[in-house]
Amino acid sequence: MRKLWNRLRKIDANRSTALAAVFISLCALYVSVQEMRLMREQQRVSVYPHLSLSRNYNNEGFSVTLKNSGTGLARINSVQLTNGERYFKNWLEVGAHYMSPEQVFGYDRLFTVEANGQIIIPGESVRLLFLKWDPAIRKFEEDTRKLTMRICYSSLLDDHWILENKLLQESEKACKRVPEREFY
Numbered sequence: 001m002r003k004l005w006n007r008l009r010k011i012d013a014n015r016s017t018a019l020a021a022v023f024i025s026l027c028a029l030y031v032s033v034q035e036m037r038l039m040r041e042q043q044r045v046s047v048y049p050h051l052s053l054s055r056n057y058n059n060e061g062f063s064v065t066l067k068n069s070g071t072g073l074a075r076i077n078s079v080q081l082t083n084g085e086r087y088f089k090n091w092l093e094v095g096a097h098y099m100s101p102e103q104v105f106g107y108d109r110l111f112t113v114e115a116n117g118q119i120i121i122p123g124e125s126v127r128l129l130f131l132k133w134d135p136a137i138r139k140f141e142e143d144t145r146k147l148t149m150r151i152c153y154s155s156l157l158d159d160h161w162i163l164e165n166k167l168l169q170e171s172e173k174a175c176k177r178v179p180e181r182e183f184y
Contacts, residue, residue, distance in 0.1 A: 047072030047156050051120070051163050053149060055141075061132040062141050066151070068120040077160075078152040078175045079116040079183045087181040088147075091129055098143045103136035115151070116184050149183075 050070030056063045068074045081088045088094045091112050095104050111130040120126060131137045151163040152175030160171040 043157070048159075049074030049120070049122070049153065049155050049161075051151060051153055051161070051168070053151065053163060053165060055145075059133075061130055061137065063130040064128045064149075065125050066115055066120065066128055067125040068122055071122055072155050073122070074120045074153045074155070076115050076118050076120065076151060076153050078150075078177050080150040080178075080181050081183040082148050082150075082181075083146065084148070088183060090184055094144060094147070095140065098140050099136055103140075105131065105137070114184050116182060 048070045049068050049072045051074050052067050052069060054065050054067070056065055081094065083097075086097070088097070091110060092104075092106070095110075099105070109131060111127070113126055113128055115126055115128055118126075131140070148165055152160065152171070153163070154160045154174060158174075160174050162169050162171050162175065
């Protein structure tokens with residue numbers, strides 16, 4: 001016991017104080033880094049866009065709608081529409097492909113909004129297509145159910161997602177735009 005007491009008496013108080021200060025500083029640095037990480041995650045969640053694509057039907061006609069049900073702005077980087085063999089540029093090309101020449105609709109019957117390159121705010125729904133019912137449009141709607149719409153978008157913090165019909169997945173980087181495949 002006497003040896004322990006002698007050793008404790010020989011410890012320099014200044015050195016002990018300095019070591020305690022370094023230890024407390026390291027603890028404070030660790031807490032600050034953890035707090036910064038949590039704040040960054042909270043910031044990401046506060047600007048998280050969540051897009052969904054749906055087909056809607058009523059007695060007037062049918063529509064294709066894109067909705068942002070997230071908490072942040074969605075910046076649309078790329079939109080592609082394909083049937084697996086061909087990429088379409090717009091809804092008029094889709095109509096020309098799936099309808100006979102005498103049934104093809106024009107802008108007189110077509111309500112459409114371009115999403116490519118746009119920003120969709122939280123809670124906003126964008127109707128990409130609306131057509132009023134008639135026999136040719138009913139067949140067109142049925143034929144186009146198998147089309148694949150691929151929408152690449154990002155948040156303001158440059159997080160990226162790919163929405164393919166109803167499947168949403170996070171992406172490491174922004175989609176590469178291929179001009180000949182873009183849908184406007």
